Amino acid sequence: MALQQDEAYSGYATSVDKTERVIIVCNSLPLKMTHDPEGAAERGHSWHFAMDPDSIYGQTVTGILNGTSVEKVLFLGGLGSEVELFEQDAVASDIAERFNCVPVFLGAELKDKYYKGFCKQFLWPLMHYILPQSPTSAGRYNKLNWQGYLAANKRFADKVVEVLNADGDFVWVHDYHLMLLPTFLRKRYNTVRCGFFLHCPFPSSEIFRTFPNRDLVLRGLLNADVVAFHTFDYARHFLSCTTRLLGLNHKTVRGSLAIDYYGRSVSVKICPTGVNTDRLQEGVMWPESVSHRLNYRKAFRGRMVFLGIDDMDLFKGIDLRLQAYELLLSQHPEMAETMVLVQVCNPARSTGRETQELQSEVEAIVERLNATYGVTEGDGDAFGGKVVEFINRGTSLDERIALMSHADCVVVTATRDGMNLLPYEYITCRQGPRDESVGTADGFPLPRNSSLIMSEFVGCSSSLSGAFRVNPWNVEDVADAMYRAATLSGVEAEARHKKHWKYISEHTVGYWAASNISELQRATELDGKAPKCYGLGFGLNFRVVTLDPEFRRLDNMQCSLEYSQSTRRVLLLDYDGTLVQAATYDQPPSPELLDTIQTLANDPMNAMVCIVSGRCKGTLAKWFSDAVPNVALLAEHGYWYKGPAWGSNPDWACLATVGTEENIARWRGIVLPILEQYQDSTDGSYIRDKKTSVVWDYRDADPDFGAWQAKELMDHLESVLVNDPVDVLWGSCHVEIKPQGIGKSTAVEMFLGPAADTHLRGGLAAGKVDFILAVGDDRSDEEMFQAVDQWVGNPESAVKAALSCARPGSEPQKGKKKRGHDHLAVYCSTVGQKPSGADYYLEDHDDVVALLGALVTQAPASGSATP
Numbered sequence: 001m002a003l004q005q006d007e008a009y010s011g012y013a014t015s016v017d018k019t020e021r022v023i024i025v026c027n028s029l030p031l032k033m034t035h036d037p038e039g040a041a042e043r044g045h046s047w048h049f050a051m052d053p054d055s056i057y058g059q060t061v062t063g064i065l066n067g068t069s070v071e072k073v074l075f076l077g078g079l080g081s082e083v084e085l086f087e088q089d090a091v092a093s094d095i096a097e098r099f100n101c102v103p104v105f106l107g108a109e110l111k112d113k114y115y116k117g118f119c120k121q122f123l124w125p126l127m128h129y130i131l132p133q134s135p136t137s138a139g140r141y142n143k144l145n146w147q148g149y150l151a152a153n154k155r156f157a158d159k160v161v162e163v164l165n166a167d168g169d170f171v172w173v174h175d176y177h178l179m180l181l182p183t184f185l186r187k188r189y190n191t192v193r194c195g196f197f198l199h200c201p202f203p204s205s206e207i208f209r210t211f212p213n214r215d216l217v218l219r220g221l222l223n224a225d226v227v228a229f230h231t232f233d234y235a236r237h238f239l240s241c242t243t244r245l246l247g248l249n250h251k252t253v254r255g256s257l258a259i260d261y262y263g264r265s266v267s268v269k270i271c272p273t274g275v276n277t278d279r280l281q282e283g284v285m286w287p288e289s290v291s292h293r294l295n296y297r298k299a300f301r302g303r304m305v306f307l308g309i310d311d312m313d314l315f316k317g318i319d320l321r322l323q324a325y326e327l328l329l330s331q332h333p334e335m336a337e338t339m340v341l342v343q344v345c346n347p348a349r350s351t352g353r354e355t356q357e358l359q360s361e362v363e364a365i366v367e368r369l370n371a372t373y374g375v376t377e378g379d380g381d382a383f384g385g386k387v388v389e390f391i392n393r394g395t396s397l398d399e400r401i402a403l404m405s406h407a408d409c410v411v412v413t414a415t416r417d418g419m420n421l422l423p424y425e426y427i428t429c430r431q432g433p434r435d436e437s438v439g440t441a442d443g444f445p446l447p448r449n450s451s452l453i454m455s456e457f458v459g460c461s462s463s464l465s466g467a468f469r470v471n472p473w474n475v476e477d478v479a480d481a482m483y484r485a486a487t488l489s490g491v492e493a494e495a496r497h498k499k500h501w502k503y504i505s506e507h508t509v510g511y512w513a514a515s516n517i518s519e520l521q522r523a524t525e526l527d528g529k530a531p532k533c534y535g536l537g538f539g540l541n542f543r544v545v546t547l548d549p550e551f552r553r554l555d556n557m558q559c560s561l562e563y564s565q566s567t568r569r570v571l572l573l574d575y576d577g578t579l580v581q582a583a584t585y586d587q588p589p590s591p592e593l594l595d596t597i598q599t600l601a602n603d604p605m606n607a608m609v610c611i612v613s614g615r616c617k618g619t620l621a622k623w624f625s626d627a628v629p630n631v632a633l634l635a636e637h638g639y640w641y642k643g644p645a646w647g648s649n650p651d652w653a654c655l656a657t658v659g660t661e662e663n664i665a666r667w668r669g670i671v672l673p674i675l676e677q678y679q680d681s682t683d684g685s686y687i688r689d690k691k692t693s694v695v696w697d698y699r700d701a702d703p704d705f706g707a708w709q710a711k712e713l714m715d716h717l718e719s720v721l722v723n724d725p726v727d728v729l730w731g732s733c734h735v736e737i738k739p740q741g742i743g744k745s746t747a748v749e750m751f752l753g754p755a756a757d758t759h760l761r762g763g764l765a766a767g768k769v770d771f772i773l774a775v776g777d778d779r780s781d782e783e784m785f786q787a788v789d790q791w792v793g794n795p796e797s798a799v800k801a802a803l804s805c806a807r808p809g810s811e812p813q814k815g816k817k818k819r820g821h822d823h824l825a826v827y828c829s830t831v832g833q834k835p836s837g838a839d840y841y842l843e844d845h846d847d848v849v850a851l852l853g854a855l856v857t858q859a860p861a862s863g864s865a866t867p
């Protein structure tokens with residue numbers, strides 16, 4: 001195949017080159033190589049190379065160049081044969097220049113451990129649900145082979161780094177052989193633009209979790225920007241693994257799935273591969289194909305042809321197919337004279353006892369079938385009278401095209417297969433040449449009809465709705481489908497064919513490649529803002545933390561300096577997760593923490609120090625009222641307020657509007673029995689009853705089940721609380737029901753709103769405030785940040801943030817700062833690096849306490865308590 005690129009590969013790109021280029025990284029380069037010592041003098045090495053026109057990677061070029069803004073494609077990968085050390089440089093520059101291919105030479109020993117040992121004996125079966133239970137199985141996990149896998153992935157990554165132009169390149173990594181590569185790559189380039197496509201199935205988390213290095217492999221994939229799969233099933237198994245094994249959240253944004261991984265959004269894409277329809281449609285007219293087809297036609301003497309083409313792999317279900325066929329013939333012996341099953345078996349790529357056993361079993365059934373049902377026919381040519389034609393060798397594409405274009409039905413009974421492109425190739429061959437009138441001699445025109453028997457465990461099954469879908473383990477089911485396919489009317493076979501062809505002709509290999517690269521471009525677009533990122537973790541645990549460029553770590557020095565220069569301050573502090581570590585049990589404040597808060601609250605320049613918490617008023621009063629009388633307390637997210645000792649109203653006051661109590665009693669009567677139902681049916685979940693608000697918490701439940709139940713609960717509550725003045729909020733692992741309008745923005749309204757002078761020390765008006773610190777760690781604190789932002793941007797506006805039935809996924813927005821305030825310092829800080837409407841973050845509660853300590857130390861001698 002000729003590469004459709006204007007320029008030949010002209011050496012490695014320089015760092016100023018911004019031409020968009022895709023580097024396709026795969027285990028096997030799209031090259032055919034044969035040993036050819038004759039030409040060595042001319043080429044400087046003893047190998048003959050040609051592009052492999054059947055490689056899926058080579059077939060992506062046209063789609064990428066025509067379907068995206070990318071201008072160049074480079075391939076990087078291994079070669080099929082070992083090249084001696086002394087010839088490697090010559091081979092590398094030759095194939096780089098002529099085929100845009102960069103070879104990775106692993107050496108026989110490493111390749112043996114990495115490919116044969118780890119990939120083919122362990123990983124390949126695992127991804128196809130085969131666990132090596134037998135102690136003598138070659139597929140048992142072997143640490144040396146894992147180290148080979150690791151070393152090979154690193155070698156591939158090193159080679160990518162050698163050729164990478166970080167300004168213009170997209171790296172597209174392929175398949176299970178290279179799942180660690182994104183980690184090695186991101187270690188070298190934080191901002192590398194990297195996509196990953198998995199060609200085989202991603203198994204259920206119950207299988208994947210048996211993998212001893214599961215976390216490192218998941219993290220490897222998460223170091224890509226896009227992780228793509230053939231089907232939703234594979235994507236959902238991957239998501240389930242990242243949730244269950246790594247505790248990560250995922251969400252759907254405008255129809256796209258994404259995982260939040262340390263501030264980087266990893267897109268999860270579903271995009272099945274396709275075939276090169278142009279090549280196959282031309283292929284049916286190649287003289288070799290025509291000649292093979294004529295031979296088959298003659299040999300099969302008008303019998304109906306059922307076809308299977310598979311690698312001799314354990315999970316291709318070849319034995320199950322033969323058993324089903326045997327059952328069909330036993331039920332309908334007359335069919336032995338009217339049909340033939342042609343089974344092509346490409347040599348196995350995996351070795352091992354089990355594969356040899358399969359090979360023997362298949363041969364035995366074929367022999368038995370032909371002995372029982374075969375008939376001696378006419379001139380006794382090669383195919384005469386057999387009911388199974390077993391072609392146990394590699395076949396050329398023209399042979400396969402001839403078979404596919406002649407076959408009446410293709411049978412796929414794999415018990416697992418990533419995609420399996422045979423049905424797509426078959427439908428394309430049956431469609432025949434693009435121009436129907438071409439080649440009417442020598443076997444043309446081909447009938448534009450087809451039928452398919454498809455295992456439901458194969459990737460392409462979901463897109464071929466006109467196939468007879470079968471459970472391959474159910475031999476009766478498959479035999480029955482064979483009978484139905486054999487007796488299908490011509491009209492129906494045409495209709496099914498037409499439907500499949502429409503899909504296949506639109507979803508070609510080029511479409512697949514362009515769609516993947518477009519997604520990679522979309523996912524790595526910077527919108528004019530370069531994210532701030534830094535590496536974290538050692539070895540294969542490495543990951544990159546990415547932050548909004550405007551989101552920065554709160555600088556204690558700067559903050560305490562501005563604090564010391566200000567004289568009219570408001571400090572709003574959340575409690576759990578902010579002043580103490582978040583826990584599922586009570587964490588009272590330590591004497592040191594109380595001491596720090598007391599010093600702050602006693603400072604006359606602090607017009608307000610308020611603990612703004614979701615905790616109930618009794619607990620806050622117990623912990624703070626006596627110990628720190630000058631601090632204000634806002635309990636139950638702003639339902640109750642208790643002013644400081646120096647204020648005019650040091651007793652608890654209900655901030656809710658008149659009638660709220662009766663309302664609460666009403667909706668509690670509805671909500672509590674429902675929550676109890678969810679508590680009972682969701683093991684590990686529990687109810688936290690704060691009286692004015694109620695929380696259903698599923699932090700300790702199964703994460704998937706908890707999230708499903710939460711969604712259901714949201715819908716349930718929305719439907720029963722339609723007329724009640726409540727807000728239902730879906731937070732991190734909890735659903736909270738609280739009176740409408742009650743929230744932490746209340747604190748901002750009280751201390752920065754029009755009536756601020758009734759609360760702030762010395763009757764201070766909000767407009768005089770010159771320093772604001774608001775710190776909190778969770779979703780409820782975001783309301784407080786949002787309200788501060790709103791006030792700063794427009795002090796006259798109502799500050800209460802809109803509350804509603806909120807579900808996760810609505811990202812907080814950062815507000816405009818300091819409009820109309822010349823001398824105002826504002827520090828809104830979340831705790832922990834995560835998406836937040838705050839401009840700053842502090843790492844954890846220790847960091848918060850250290851900041852408060854710094855404020856205390858930095859403050860000018862401001863005197864002691866002034867009641």
Ligand SMILES: O=P(O)(O)OC[C@H]1O[C@H](O[C@H]2O[C@H](CO)[C@@H](O)[C@H](O)[C@H]2O)[C@H](O)[C@@H](O)[C@@H]1O
Pocket residue numbers: 027056119199200273311349417418419420421
């Ligand atoms: O033996 P390997 O070198 O490890 O290659 C594994 C298989 O790769 C190809 O199949 C996989 O990709 C196909 C296209 O996405 C998909 O249809 C199939 O289900 C995958 O298993 C190749 O076609 C196979 O021959 C290899 O065994």
